[in-house]
Amino acid sequence: MSETRESWAVVTGSTSGIGRETAVGLAEDGFAVVVCGRDHDRAEETVKRIEAAGGKAIAVLADLTDPAAVRALVAEVRERIGDGTVDVLVNNAGGGEFAPTEATTEERFDTTFTLNVKAPYILTGAFAPGMADRGRGAIVNVGSLSTTMAASGTSAFQAAKAALSMLTKSWTAEYGPRGVRVNSVDPGYVLTRVNEHIRDMFDRYLTDLPAGRGAQPEEVAEAIRFLISPKASYIQGATLTVDGGKNSVVTM
Structure with a gap:
């Protein structure tokens, strides 16, 4: 009889927003969850929420803009889950400061690509x-509507998310034949704490949406959760856009 080991999901950026709702949802689906983020208190809040619902979670802190910290995260996860197996990876942590190309410093450019591309690359x-x-597993990369639609003043961020989108396809070719499903979720504007300070920028965007509003974090998390579930067993290398219809409609 084969040994049954605990199945773990690693969710980056899961101390708030989309990542937190994803972590909570995956715990409901039976995974033990590694909560990853930079803030100790918010990480513990996510862990306690999962535990209060009867799930299991641990917090592993890391700054994913530092490649050494990403590698340390991997080592700590392996040490702390013991005989468990990481069967799910959600590369959710991302972001970056928006600025015109000429105002984007090399340091800012490198930080944006490390967070959005290099960290997922190391973790994957x-x-x-x-x-x-083991012949099983699921990886979901959280991208952005920016992979298909451009906007002024966001070139570094959009280029990084486009690179992550291509990695979804590359990893599908690499790992798909061996039982690992790799897919992407591309959100539009999501009503999170991180985005609140730029809400005014999106007033026109939100007005023109067929949905007429921004997404709640749990709505994006449900898309991630679906792609990880057995219900998506034949979906590989796909991008599920969660944008309230923005990518489908031209404003006249």
């Missing part, structure tokens, strides 16, 4: 081979 390189060896 660390956890996907184990999934492939």
Whole structure:
């Protein structure tokens, strides 16, 4: 009889917003969850919310703009889950400051690409081979509507998210034949704490949406949760856009 090991989901940026709702949802689906973020108190809030509902979670803190910290996160996860297996990876942490190209410093550019591209690359390189060896696993990259629609003053961020979108396809070719499903979710404007300070920028955007409003974090989390679930067993290399219809409608 084969040994049954605990199945873990690693969710980056899960101390708030989309990541937190994803972590909580995956715990409801039976996964033990590694909550990843930079803020200790918010990480513990996510862990306590999961535990209060009868789930299991641990918090592992890391600044994903630092490649050394990403590698340390991998080492700590492996140490703390013991005989468990990482069967799900959600590359949710992302973002970056918006600025015109000429005002984007090299440091800002590098930080944006490290957070949105290099960190997911390191994490996938660390956890996907184990999934492939076991013949099962799911990876979801959280991208952005910016991968298909451009806006002025966001070039570094949009280029990074476009790179992550291409990685979804590359990893599908690499790991898909060995049982690992890799997909993307591309949100539009989401009503999160992080986005609140730029809400005014999106008033016209929200007015023109067929949905007429921004998304709640849990609405995006449900899309991620679906792609991880057995219900999405034949979906690989796909991008599920969660944007209230923005990508489908031209404003006249």
